[in-house]
Amino acid sequence: MTRISAKLLLATVLATAGTAARADDLYIICNLRPPITAADVRDLFVGEKQFAEAVKLVPIDNSAAQSLFLERVLKMTAAKYSVTWIKKSFRDGINPPVVAGSDAEAVATVRRTPGACSYVTTTPEANLLVIAKL
């Protein structure tokens, strides 16, 4: 009985873990050649990097994946992110990223916008440039 319980527990953990890993993948996608590096992503989304060679970069926030992105990439809270952009905008006259409402909208915006970069939690299609998987 003890062995069966342990295996049941193991099975449950495996099942949950599998689902969690699937839901927690974060892909940084760009419409950009040459691409920026994963190390540039943080600067891009706080307005510190605005050009890749001659191409104007266009960060696109994705509200469906923003909390994950802030936690893993920018390592700041939503409030701090908001204040960072208010200060940045107030100091440098730069507008914060536009916000897509879903992975699909983020993908569509990136596809049609040269220099655009965003982040999604669903596996991007093959014709999109994935800068990093986190």
Added chain:
Amino acid sequence: MGIKGNPRVVRVRSWPCVLLVACLGHSLAAAAADTESDQIAELRKELDQSMQMIRELSQKVHDLEARAAQQPATAAAAPRTTPATPAVAQTPTAPAPAAPPTAVAAAAPAPPLAPATPDTASRLIQLEQTVSQMAANAWQRAEDTGMPMHGFADVGLGTHNPEFPQYQGANIAELDFFLTPRLGARTRALFELNFEVGADSTVAVDLERAQIGYQFSDSATIWVGRFHTPYGFYNTAFHHGQWIAIALRRPRFIEFEDHGGIMPAHTVGLWLTGSERLGDMKVTYDAYLGNSQRIYNGILDMNNAGVPRGSAIVGGNLGLLPGGVLDGLKVGVDALQTRIEDQDPTPAAFPQVSPYFTQVKSYGAYAVYDTDRWEDIAELHFFDNTDLTGHTGSHHSDAGFIQMGYRAGRYTPYARYERGSFQQSDPYFAAQINGNSYDREALGLRFDIDLSSALKMELAKTSFTDRIIRTYGEALVQYAIRF
């Protein structure tokens, strides 16, 4: 209570059970997660179909344009014998399954060439316009929100007005509008229009910042117009909206000119600024050249319209952000030089020479530690001024402050100490209403009501130490918002 039978059989039977439970568990959990995913997938599919339709229409326009271009040659080689059928009608309009653009182009063979008629050409133009419109609208949906306008405002209560201590009770401070129009990839603009209460208790309108800039790269932007003079850290980090700062007010000596500041907070001229990343480190720089300021009615004025005698302010600021384990830290140095003309009647204490000219040289250093939790700022400025009329010689003064704030959720307690030691024999300070030496200690608390409004409370003690000797305490409350 134990399980009867052959243990090996039980073990063998238990593994399929485990796998079954695992699969079921995974499926159930996945199904729950997929409910939202399905909705997203459905939206995504619809969007993909729309995009596919745009691609197909674009392809049709391209094909029709190609055929239209070939029409003269085709017409010359084979005269028309039958009325042309509109090309658009021949092509299918139903959306095809999603595929990459290249696949669409390859999979959709061009229909047989048909001679174009004026009607075809007209429809072709109409189709092209429709496609262009669709593409433009699709872009605007996500990108164009017009001209962003933001604003800040604050009101308060206190035993004194925080900036004009001769008043007490309730006060309105300012209503600040901030505009950042979208102009293109490299041109930037920034306008700040402020309705503020002045020392005479009346409301005045001031174009606090009006700057238009061209961004060459991440490491170089040139601004022209009126901007905040980039000395130290505070003057360019915090502006007229008090919501943006932790503390209830700016340090007294770097207040804005018409609110008691004794440094040239604004400059009208050229400003080159940028940053460069060097590994984990980042270097920031500012270099500027502008109209020299003047003193008028005991207040510094930035000479918005120009200078009558061609004198200038020139300065720079160099900052370093070490990054890595010191992420959040910034240290820097700055310097400026200008020639200030005092256009007021010469004070009796000074030789009767008018106008008075003072060469102002200021050097400073600063350190900032800004993280999720901490916002600590320290600045120190030295003044090495020379009376250009030759009557009072050279003078040395200094001013500085240190402020520490700790963000604990919605509460941010802070403490600040500031001090200004200004030689009263220096015409530059003597001519300014607020050019007296002082020190101030303050303890405060900021409470963020939500992401757009904050309540701040401060207890402070200010001592004037030379021109007049006086100490007064303050209990201040401020309600600051952004929108």
